[in-house]
Each structure stands twice: as structure tokens, then as C-alpha cells.
Amino acid sequence: MRLLYFVLLFAALHTSAQQRPNILYIMSDDHDADAISAYNKTLIATPHIDRLAKEGMLFKRAFVGNSICGPSRATLMTGQHSHKNGFRDNRDRFDGTRDNMAKVMQQAGYQTAVIGKWHLQSYPTGFDFWKILPGQGQYINPRIINMGGDTTTIKGYATDVITDEALSWLRHQDPNKPFLLLLHHKAPHRYFLAPLKYIEQYQDKKFPEPATLYTDTAGRGKAWQLQTMSILPDLKLSSDLKVDPQYLMNIPALKPDSAEAAYYYAIMNRIPEPDRSRIKAIYAKRGEIIRREQPSGKKLLAYKFQWYLQDYLACVASIDENIGRVLDYLDSAGLTRNTVTIYTSDQGFYLGENGWFDKRWMYDVSMQTPLLVRWPGHIKPASVSNALVQNIDFAPTIVSTAGVAIPNWMQGLSLVPVLTGKQPTLNRPNLYYHFYEYKADHTVLQHLGIRSERYKLIYFYTVNEWEFYDLLKDPQEQHNLIRSTAHQSMITKMKQDLVALRKEYEDNEPAGALP
Structure with a gap:
């Protein structure tokens, strides 16, 4: 296998740059698929991102294996699940000495660069050029x-x-060598601050409420009872929704603590004038509503939801504008035809479903990620794929488009056969998921599980609670069927498949009652 890898690598090095495609991988942070009009036209128009769907392929079933920022980026770099690449949660540090996808591309003769959010605690390796944000970065x-x-x-x-x-x-890259550019945006990550022009555009928009916005979580498992990512109590009026603390000081139930107030002032003081005054005037409308009505319960949740989506989608609008700038440059520079352009996010994001924001869960809203790929001459325009794919597949796909053998340390599969229409799906009955971070943010319990085409099995192993969903009949995952007598044979099979997949991926860490 190793000999074959070097033979194919040698062949790739001796293929002309014109025959090997450039690869532009664009990843935004916390960009849910429903906030892309190619997926869902009810919230926002994203014409530039949609262009990739019109000229390439849109994946309806793309998922991650650990729905949180840093681990998704480590998986991109390695094609491995978190337990293999060593980056389980955002407190870890990525080992830059290990093999990674960028190093493979360098060895294949590609010039490599990463620009934007990195979030792996160590400096990038395998890149000829990099400029990165420290941590989450500032808006x-x-x-x-x-x-x-x-x-x-x-x-x-x-x-x-x-x-x-x-x-x-891009303007200064060597035209005689193919390139791999990872362009990683910070937006639309919390605390959802957009440029003035988009705040102005979105300040009065009203969005449809998800059917589960007011879901009563009573009777659900311990994971639902412990989580702290509900919009009503956990999305803060001042730091998240930019309501000046002066409007809240005389309302005991809504008065911000010193940390929240300090965060508000830090955000606002960073905005230069005259934009700061205009932005504060727009957000003052929210403060006046709160001071006048002093809403609580469902009424306060309704306000918070609308303001949250206004800010989040305003950030997305700026992302879309800038994707357009990049696509226009590829056109003007004559690079479009020979460039694979990939757009995705590090995971999905809750936009009010279950009354939540943020991610982390194995539920589809969080586990799913947008994925759009354009490769002129190779992908039929306006293609749609229902293949069950995962972010462990991104690195193998990038490597294989360069004509390089996929290293045996990568756990994912190449999507090239799906992209080129040679096969409609992948030989993969189940996806594996494992979330590790608890209490650091949002108090989501550690859990793992598998997802098939129709069913999902989740195990919250620290509290020994199981969940089972029929995704065909219950796509919003509201009805836990773990005690359903009609589903016991399928549940038993899924538990066996979970154990087998853990063994296949070599995830041998203790996990409750699992062997």
C-alpha cells in the first residue's frame, strides 16, 4: 500500500499543472444549511453560494462526526475522527508534527495556503503560506x-x-503550480455581528418560527434537562443581541451581570464611528421594546428569536457577498475552469429548533453541514446528491482530485465517484458520531451513536440513556422510540452496528455500557 502511494504520488508530480485542478476549500463557521437559499428559500437569498449549486453538486446528506469548531477542522486536516486525530474538543491542541492533508498536497507539488480561522491551538503545518485568526478572532x-x-x-x-x-x-500564487487554498471565515459565529449595511437590511425582517420553537422539554432525558443552549434563558440580550445594558438595569429578571455588560461594551467600542452610532441606534429599538413591554416567557422568546435570526442572517449575507467576490476573481483570472470549489461549514447550527441556538448534538440540525462542490467539466451542473457523506471524506476527496492515492491513515472515502456521476452513493451503511465536550460551553452531555439512511441511535453514555429515531417518519427527532416494542429488533441491530463501527474506526475509549 505504501509503495503504491509513492508510485501514484510520483505520477502526480509529473502531471502538468494544467491537468491537475486547483482546489479552493471555503469553510464558514456555524453556517447552517437552512441559511443557504439553495437548501431553503424561506430565510435568506444567497445567490453567490447558490451559484456553486447551479454549476456543481449540492449534497443533501452531508454530516460531521463531532459537531464543534476545532474538531471539525482537525478532521478536515486528517480525514480522521476525533479519537484518531487527537483533537476531541476545543481545549485540545492539534499536533502539527503528524501527517495531514496539506502535507500530502505539498508533496504532490501543490502550493498550499490557509487564511482565516484556524482554531487548532498550534500553528499550521504543511502550508507554504498562512495567516490565521487567534482563537475565535474578532469581527x-x-x-x-x-x-x-x-x-x-x-x-x-x-x-x-x-x-x-x-x-x-491568489493574485500572487505561482501560475505554474496548482494550488490548495483553505479560506476559513469566522462568521456567522456567535456573537453574530454584521457590517452596518446588512444590519440595516435585516433589522426589520421577520422570519417564520420553527414548529418546535416552543417545545416543552419536560419528560425528555437528562441531556435535554441539563443543556444551556436555549434561546430564552441562555441567549443574552446584551452580549448576544446587542441591547444596551442601560435598558435592562431596572428590570431585575433581565438585568445583565457585569461580564455580559462588559462584553457588550467591548463589542460596541470596537466598532469605529460613524458606524457605531448608527448601529447603536438600530439596536436601541430592541432596548425600547424591552423597557416598554418587559416581556417574559413565550413573548420574550419570540422577540429573542427574531433578533437572533436578524443578526445571524445579516452575517450570512456578508459571507455570500464575499463568496461572490472570490468567484468573480476566479472568472476574471481564467481559473474557474480548472478549479474545484468547495463550500461547507464546520457543522450545522440551531436556528430556533427546539428553542435552541448553537450545535454539539448528534441530531440532524447540528450534525448536518452544507456541502456544495463545483468542478467544471467533471460535475454535471445542478446535480443533487443524497449520498450519505461525512467530513472525514473531505480530505480524501481533496487528495484524490489531485490524482494522489489516499493515505491509509485517512478514515474517510473519496467523493470523486459521486461527484463525477460514476456511482450515486458510497458503500457506507452508517455514519459514526462522538461528541466529547461537556460543561465548557452549553452543557451538552457526551454522547456517541450511528446514523443510517433512515434510523439514528444515540447513546448518552455518562448517564446511560439511549435514544432511537425513525428519521423518515420523524425528521425533527421529537419522538424517542427506544422503548417501542415494534422497533426492538432494529434497535438491537443498530446497537450491534454501533459496536462494530467503533471497532472499525478503532474508537476503544470507555463509553458507558458499550464493550
Whole structure:
């Protein structure tokens, strides 16, 4: 296997740059598929991202194996699940000495770059060029860590700045060598701050409420009882929704603590004038409503939901604008025809379903990620795939488009046969999931499980609670069938499949009652 790998690598190195495609991988942070109009037209229009669907392939069943920022990025770099790449949650540090996808591409003769959010605690390796945000980064005047380890502050809005840096690199890349560029946006990550023009556009928009916004979680398992990612109590009026604390000080139930108030002022003070005054005036409308009505319960939740989506989707609108800038550059530079363009997110994101925001869960809203791929001459335009794919497949796909053998340490599968229409699906009956981070943020219990085409089995192993869903009849995953007598044979089979898949992926860590 190792000999075959080097034979194919040698062949790739001797293939002309014109025959090997450039690869542009664009990843936004916390961008749910429903916030892309190619997937769902009810919330927002994203014409530039939609262009990739019109000219390429849209995946309806793309998922992640650990729905949280850093682990998804480690999986991209390795094609491995979290237990194999060593990055289980955002407190870990990625080992840059290990093999990774960028190093494979370098060895194949590609010039490699990553620009934007990195979030792996260590500096990138395998890249000829990198500029990364420290940690989550700032929306306004973001700091950038350069290859020398020095940090500079660049004036502007993060999405614009990251795009500017990516376009600058593209303009100066070697035209005689193919490139791999990872363009990683910060937005639309919490605390959902958009540029003024999009705040103005979205301030009065009203969005349809999800059917489960007011779901009563009483009677659900311990995981639902412990979570702290509900919009009503956990999405903060000042830090998240930018309501000036002065409007809340005389309302005991809504008065922000010192940390929340400090975060509000830190956000606002970073915005330069005159935009700051205009933005504060827009958000003052929210403060006036709160002071006048002093809403609580469902009424407060309804307000919070609308304001949350206004801010989140305003951030997405800026993302879409900047995707358009990049696609326009590829056109003008004559690069479109020979460039594989991939758009995705590090996971899905709750937009009010179950009354929640954030991600982490194995439920489809969180586990699913948007995935759109354009490869002119190879993908039939306006293709739609229902193949069951996962983010462990991204690295093998990138490598195989370059004509390089997939290293045996990658656990994923190449999507090239699906992209090119040679096969409609992958030889994979189940996807594996394992979430590790507990209490650091949002108090979601550790859990693992498997998802098939129709069914899902979840095990919250620290409290020994199981959940089982029929995704065909219950796509919103509201009815736990774990005690259903009609489903016991399927549940038994899924439990056996879970144990087998853990063994296949070599996840041998203790997990409750599982062997």
C-alpha cells in the first residue's frame, strides 16, 4: 500500500499543472444549511453560494462526526475522527508534527495556503503560506497571526478582511503550480455581528418560527434537562443581541451581570464611528421594546428569536457577498475552469429548533453541514446528491482530485465517484458520531451513536440513556422510540452496528455500557 502511494504520488508530480485542478476549500463557521437559499428559500437569498449549486453538486446528506469548531477542522486536516486525530474538543491542541492533508498536497507539488480561522491551538503545518485568526478572532479590526508568529491588526470587518487576504494570495500564487487554498471565515459565529449595511437590511425582517420553537422539554432525558443552549434563558440580550445594558438595569429578571455588560461594551467600542452610532441606534429599538413591554416567557422568546435570526442572517449575507467576490476573481483570472470549489461549514447550527441556538448534538440540525462542490467539466451542473457523506471524506476527496492515492491513515472515502456521476452513493451503511465536550460551553452531555439512511441511535453514555429515531417518519427527532416494542429488533441491530463501527474506526475509549 505504501509503495503504491509513492508510485501514484510520483505520477502526480509529473502531471502538468494544467491537468491537475486547483482546489479552493471555503469553510464558514456555524453556517447552517437552512441559511443557504439553495437548501431553503424561506430565510435568506444567497445567490453567490447558490451559484456553486447551479454549476456543481449540492449534497443533501452531508454530516460531521463531532459537531464543534476545532474538531471539525482537525478532521478536515486528517480525514480522521476525533479519537484518531487527537483533537476531541476545543481545549485540545492539534499536533502539527503528524501527517495531514496539506502535507500530502505539498508533496504532490501543490502550493498550499490557509487564511482565516484556524482554531487548532498550534500553528499550521504543511502550508507554504498562512495567516490565521487567534482563537475565535474578532469581527471588527481582527488581529491576524502571521507566519513569523507576529500579530497584526487589520482594519475592517473580518469577512471582508479574510477575503481580501485570500484574493491577495491568489493574485500572487505561482501560475505554474496548482494550488490548495483553505479560506476559513469566522462568521456567522456567535456573537453574530454584521457590517452596518446588512444590519440595516435585516433589522426589520421577520422570519417564520420553527414548529418546535416552543417545545416543552419536560419528560425528555437528562441531556435535554441539563443543556444551556436555549434561546430564552441562555441567549443574552446584551452580549448576544446587542441591547444596551442601560435598558435592562431596572428590570431585575433581565438585568445583565457585569461580564455580559462588559462584553457588550467591548463589542460596541470596537466598532469605529460613524458606524457605531448608527448601529447603536438600530439596536436601541430592541432596548425600547424591552423597557416598554418587559416581556417574559413565550413573548420574550419570540422577540429573542427574531433578533437572533436578524443578526445571524445579516452575517450570512456578508459571507455570500464575499463568496461572490472570490468567484468573480476566479472568472476574471481564467481559473474557474480548472478549479474545484468547495463550500461547507464546520457543522450545522440551531436556528430556533427546539428553542435552541448553537450545535454539539448528534441530531440532524447540528450534525448536518452544507456541502456544495463545483468542478467544471467533471460535475454535471445542478446535480443533487443524497449520498450519505461525512467530513472525514473531505480530505480524501481533496487528495484524490489531485490524482494522489489516499493515505491509509485517512478514515474517510473519496467523493470523486459521486461527484463525477460514476456511482450515486458510497458503500457506507452508517455514519459514526462522538461528541466529547461537556460543561465548557452549553452543557451538552457526551454522547456517541450511528446514523443510517433512515434510523439514528444515540447513546448518552455518562448517564446511560439511549435514544432511537425513525428519521423518515420523524425528521425533527421529537419522538424517542427506544422503548417501542415494534422497533426492538432494529434497535438491537443498530446497537450491534454501533459496536462494530467503533471497532472499525478503532474508537476503544470507555463509553458507558458499550464493550
